[in-house]
Amino acid sequence: MNPVLVLGGGPAGLSAAAELAALGAPTLLVERESYLGGNPQRWHYSLLAPDLRPAQEVMGPLLSRVENHPSIERRLSTSVVRAELRPKGYQVVLKTQDSTETRDVSAVVLATGFDHFDSRRKYEYGYGRYPDVLDFKEVEQMLHEDRVVRPSDGKPPRRIAWILCVGSRDVQVGNPWCCRMGCVVSIKQAVEVRQRHPEIDAYVYYMDIRTYGLWEDLYWKSMQEYGVKFVRGRIGAVTLAEGGSRLIATGEDTILSRPTEVPFDMIVLASGMEPGTGTKEAATLFGVPVGPEGFLTPRVSDLNPVDSGLPGLFFAGAATGPKAIPDAVTEGMGAALRAFQYARL
Amino acid sequence: MSIVAHLPRRALTLTEEEAAAPPTMELAGRKRATAEERALATTIFGEFHADSRHREFVLGCLNCGECTTGCPAARFYDFSPREMLQIAQNGDATTLWDAMQEKIWACCQCYTCNMRCRFGNDIAGIISVMRELSVRHGIESTRRALAPFGRSLTLLMTVGTQVSSDMIQPDFFRDWGPFATGSDKVWQVSADIMRKAIPSDVLQTTRSAWEVSVQTSLELFRIYEETGVLDMLRGLDPDLTEMLVDIIEERREEFAEARERFGEELKGMQGPVATFSG
Amino acid sequence: MLSANEIRKVVEERNVHQRGTGKKVLDVREEMYHLEEKGELIVHRIRPENRPVELRTLFGWTKRIPTDRLWHHKSCGQCGNIPGYPSSLLWLMNETGRTYLNEPHQTSCTAWNYHGTATSNPVALAAVAARNFHRAYETDHFPLIHCGTSYGDYKEMRKLLVENAAVRTKVREVLRKMGRDLVLPEEIVHYSEWVHAMRPEIVARQKHPVHGVVTTVHEPCHYYKMVPEDAVYDDAVYAGQRPAVPSGILLALGATVADYSTWYDCCGFGFRHILSEREFSRSFANLRKIRPMVEEAHSDVAITSDTGCVTTLDKSQWIGKSHGLSYLLPVLSDVQFAALSLGAHPYKIAQVHWHSASAEGLLSKMGIDWRSAKAEFQEYLRALKNGAAPELLHPAHGEIEKFFAINKGQVLPDPEVVPALSAGSATTEGGPAA
Known part of the structure; x- marks a missing residue:
């Protein structure tokens, strides 16, 4: 049996590869980066929502199942540059910096994931211009290193604001969808900051809070136990305070129906999730239909969210839409099972 | 040709009181509406929702407030584009009527709300629709809001430019300083000479922004007649409208006389210049 | 199903700010x-x-x-x-x-x-x-x-x-x-947009270097907030994140284009406001635009590319003194600035004397001898007063054109499309004076 190709080494791809190996299928795991673990590893996620479990505790076991398995062939710093449908499976061309190689695979799992929205595109917030306007991923890294300071002067901030839905639910940047994670991750970050630095005030500016299902608990606790403050209304622009040392968040408090201009030391943008570069490339390579949002489209998403409808091609994780790690892991399992069934026929 | 529109007289130097407090716009519409007003409000409400632009401009709203954030008017008036959109979307006849009293006139039409709106609404556009209705029905507050615009309206309607250099009178524009108004006091020559010093003959007039030919202004007036603008204006200010009609009548006569005078030169010319009769 | 190329096109379009659902x-x-x-x-x-x-x-x-x-x-x-x-x-x-x-x-x-x-x-x-x-x-x-x-x-x-x-x-x-x-x-x-397209030809004729000049740009709302998809952007100007005009010509001329936090705000013109709600217009212009331009960006001149914006930003400043805002930052259009740096007469051509906030300090910084130019202009005004003929950029129109939109028989673009209007020979009426 030719190996099953798993494209992408994030949570979904790791999960798929591990399950395929457990089912006894030879597995070829291809990752464009030089490491496995996807976005959580790339950006050094700190604690994971909603249980506030350190990211390593989740990513560690996922990685070690794959790293130590003899029937998983891991190819890092490698891209698929060509794919052709064969009577059974695909023939793909793998490319590294200095070599190309043609391989026959019996099925394919696309776990190509998402990219964080480039917050520079929402230019009203001054990301990339004002050093103290940060992105989700930079704050994760900061929390991971346990060093919450203003990049501009290295001093600890007294007030931090989170702005939700940056690059999500916004036709002006072409992203009308909800990223599903922005609310809970922002709240988690605010809680993490308050846990460690109760002297820092944390404000969350929101238009809706979507801590769906059991995640609602974290939202409530963030107020009850950690004193995170919530203001209903969006910040429309970030400017510099007089003197240039502080940021001013300009917005409307839509409950009180009045404009607000509040100084902050740091502002965090809940940057949304967009189809990843790998996902866009995979769509082209494998001729996969994409929705108006640019994510891969399962044939019948409610019946089987991991089936592409194309022969031998399956999806897992955020390649089909914004997703939390547990959902990505589950889809990895489902895609592994479906790919295995196809490959064995 | 005499344009007799009045310039509003209003002191524009800041009083101590004004300097101490930021300017605000009084919120009208709180007093109880009369039966007549209520009936008019209902009519306007119906017309507003029947306007095809309503469906096109108002798509929905997440109430995020970003429109208000960027709004210059929201900074100084009791005004919010989000509220206006809510009224346009969900309001009843009374709230619409109230908003049309003064709030609609706070909008700067800068389109910042449109560019910010993550839902893709045309908020500046829907406010224009409300304004149009308030003019069409000649509601009292609109008369008041537009009272200072007799002169620019007259210019717009008759020659199609909204400003002329003789409108920028130093006593009305004292806050603009001594240099902004053609500078005749500074340069010791008349306003006419200051205009002569502009290196294009078309601009060397004080009575409109540029010289507009009679044919052009008559074509413009024809547009206003044909597209209902004149009727709209009649509802708002019948006296002004009659004056405009008189001005245009004079210009039509002038045009007819000129056609005789320049008959020779016009011979052989083609297109509108040959056929347009005013 | 979309072909691979079509998919690429869809994805690329999303990346260039294609709007999503709702309004297509x-x-x-x-x-x-x-x-x-x-x-x-x-x-x-x-x-x-x-x-x-x-x-x-x-x-x-x-x-x-x-x-x-x-x-x-x-x-x-x-x-x-x-x-x-x-x-x-x-x-x-x-x-x-x-x-x-x-x-x-x-x-x-x-x-x-x-x-x-x-x-x-x-x-x-x-x-x-x-x-x-x-x-x-x-x-x-x-x-x-x-x-x-x-x-x-x-x-x-x-x-x-x-x-x-x-x-x-x-x-x-x-x-x-x-x-x-x-x-x-x-x-x-x-x-x-013409100015942006003409940058090479304009810059080739530059006489006064403007390297020391710090400009701040006010982007006119109606240029890019109305029908946004048709405004011109250029990767070389703010990485294509803001409209290319009028910053492009300033950069090409060698001026510094300084950023300031309220660049996105309108000027405060507001149509009726500039006439009947002037307290609003001047408050907005001074507090939201001129102050950050001067205090954050240390600007020598505000440059913009629309009528209402020059008017509001310029004419609102004089009264600022009564509130302790004595910035008097010169406000010019991009073409005035460009013409000045190409050696245009500051008074006869750029007509800077119509502006409230004096541009003379800026002219000095650009190395323009405005004192001689001013004396020359005063002389010119005296001559005009004594009946001299005005200097013109293009030939004057005849008496007939006060009345008639004459058609001197300019050639119409495509005789196939409008045969009835296509007769005549090619002449241009205006054009630059020889």
């Missing part, structure tokens, strides 16, 4: 040609004689900017109270050897009548737009729009005329009554 943005220009085929309207084409230059819009579409044989669609506010604005543009056209018509046969867009006082309606606005378009077409000169609001309004009206059959029919009917027809120009072009 279509390129109105494509539909315009379909309507022309059906005989519903005439498209005024950009021809080789117009020497077009290609620029890029927000969505990555190509926009062709004609640089020659232009019909000046003047701005009433500019001509009325900042006349150095249009005269600097005409002067730049003479310098770069471009031909044009600057006629009395134009009305303003009358959008003031709509956005200011609401005493008009979209059908009237569309008819006014089409009337001016037809006049440009009949003279075979391509319209160049001076005012940001006119530019925004005309883009809206072109969209309306293309998308709404009822408005189209009504407007055509009105135009026919004055012997005109429904003409839409292939592109709606703002003069600042």
Whole structure:
């Protein structure tokens, strides 16, 4: 049996590869980066929502199942540059910096994931211009290193604001969808900051809070136990305070129906999730239909969210839409099972 | 040709009181509406929702407030584009009527709300629709809001430019300083000479922004007649409208006389210049 | 199913700010040609004689900017109270050897009548737009729009005329009554786009270096917030994140373009506000624009590319003294700044004396001897007072043109399209003085 190709080494791809190996299928795991673990590893996620479990505790076991398995062939710093449908499976061309190689695979799992929205595109917030306007991923890294300071002067901030839905639910940047994670991750970050630095005030500016299902608990606790403050209304622009040392968040408090201009030391943008570069490339390579949002489209998403409808091609994780790690892991399992069934026929 | 529109007289130097407090716009519409007003409000409400632009401009709203954030008017008036959109979307006849009293006139039409709106609404556009209705029905507050615009309206309607250099009178524009108004006091020559010093003959007039030919202004007036603008204006200010009609009548006569005078030169010319009769 | 290439196209379009669901943005220009085929309207084409230059819009579409044989669609506010604005543009056209018509046969867009006082309606606005378009077409000169609001309004009206059959029919009917027809120009072009396209030719003639000059740009709302997809962007200007105009010409001339936090705000013009709510306009201009331009960016001059913005930002400053805001930051249009750096006369051409905030300090910084120029201008005024003939950028119009929008038989673009109007021989009426 030719190996099953798993494209992408994030949570979904790791999960798929591990399950395929457990089912006894030879597995070829291809990752464009030089490491496995996807976005959580790339950006050094700190604690994971909603249980506030350190990211390593989740990513560690996922990685070690794959790293130590003899029937998983891991190819890092490698891209698929060509794919052709064969009577059974695909023939793909793998490319590294200095070599190309043609391989026959019996099925394919696309776990190509998402990219964080480039917050520079929402230019009203001054990301990339004002050093103290940060992105989700930079704050994760900061929390991971346990060093919450203003990049501009290295001093600890007294007030931090989170702005939700940056690059999500916004036709002006072409992203009308909800990223599903922005609310809970922002709240988690605010809680993490308050846990460690109760002297820092944390404000969350929101238009809706979507801590769906059991995640609602974290939202409530963030107020009850950690004193995170919530203001209903969006910040429309970030400017510099007089003197240039502080940021001013300009917005409307839509409950009180009045404009607000509040100084902050740091502002965090809940940057949304967009189809990843790998996902866009995979769509082209494998001729996969994409929705108006640019994510891969399962044939019948409610019946089987991991089936592409194309022969031998399956999806897992955020390649089909914004997703939390547990959902990505589950889809990895489902895609592994479906790919295995196809490959064995 | 005499344009007799009045310039509003209003002191524009800041009083101590004004300097101490930021300017605000009084919120009208709180007093109880009369039966007549209520009936008019209902009519306007119906017309507003029947306007095809309503469906096109108002798509929905997440109430995020970003429109208000960027709004210059929201900074100084009791005004919010989000509220206006809510009224346009969900309001009843009374709230619409109230908003049309003064709030609609706070909008700067800068389109910042449109560019910010993550839902893709045309908020500046829907406010224009409300304004149009308030003019069409000649509601009292609109008369008041537009009272200072007799002169620019007259210019717009008759020659199609909204400003002329003789409108920028130093006593009305004292806050603009001594240099902004053609500078005749500074340069010791008349306003006419200051205009002569502009290196294009078309601009060397004080009575409109540029010289507009009679044919052009008559074509413009024809547009206003044909597209209902004149009727709209009649509802708002019948006296002004009659004056405009008189001005245009004079210009039509002038045009007819000129056609005789320049008959020779016009011979052989083609297109509108040959056929347009005013 | 989409092909791989189609998928790539979809994904790329998303990346260039394609709007998502809800309102789908279509390129109105494509539909315009379909309507022309059906005989519903005439498209005024950009021809080789117009020497077009290609620029890029927000969505990555190509926009062709004609640089020659232009019909000046003047701005009433500019001509009325900042006349150095249009005269600097005409002067730049003479310098770069471009031909044009600057006629009395134009009305303003009358959008003031709509956005200011609401005493008009979209059908009237569309008819006014089409009337001016037809006049440009009949003279075979391509319209160049001076005012940001006119530019925004005309883009809206072109969209309306293309998308709404009822408005189209009504407007055509009105135009026919004055012997005109429904003409839409292939592109709606703002003069600042002409400036952007002409950067190399303008910079080649620069006389006064401006390296030491710190400019701040006020981006006119109606340039890029009305019909945003048609505004010009350039990767070399703010990485394509902000409109390319008017920053592009300033960078090309070598000036510093400094950033400030409230760049996105409007100027405070507000149409009716600039006349009847001036407390608002001046508060907004001083507090939200001039103050950050000076205090954050240490700007020597504010540059903008629209009528209302120059007016509001400039004329609102003098009264600022009463609130302790004594900035008096010079405010110029991009063309005035460019013309000055090319050696245009500061008073006779750039007409800086109409501005409230004096530009003389800036002129010194640019190495311009304004004192001699001022003395010369005073001399010129005396001469005019004594009956001397004014110096003109283009030949004066004859008496007949006070009355008639004469057609001297300019060649019409395509005899196939409008046989009835196509007779005559090629002459241009205006153009730069020899």
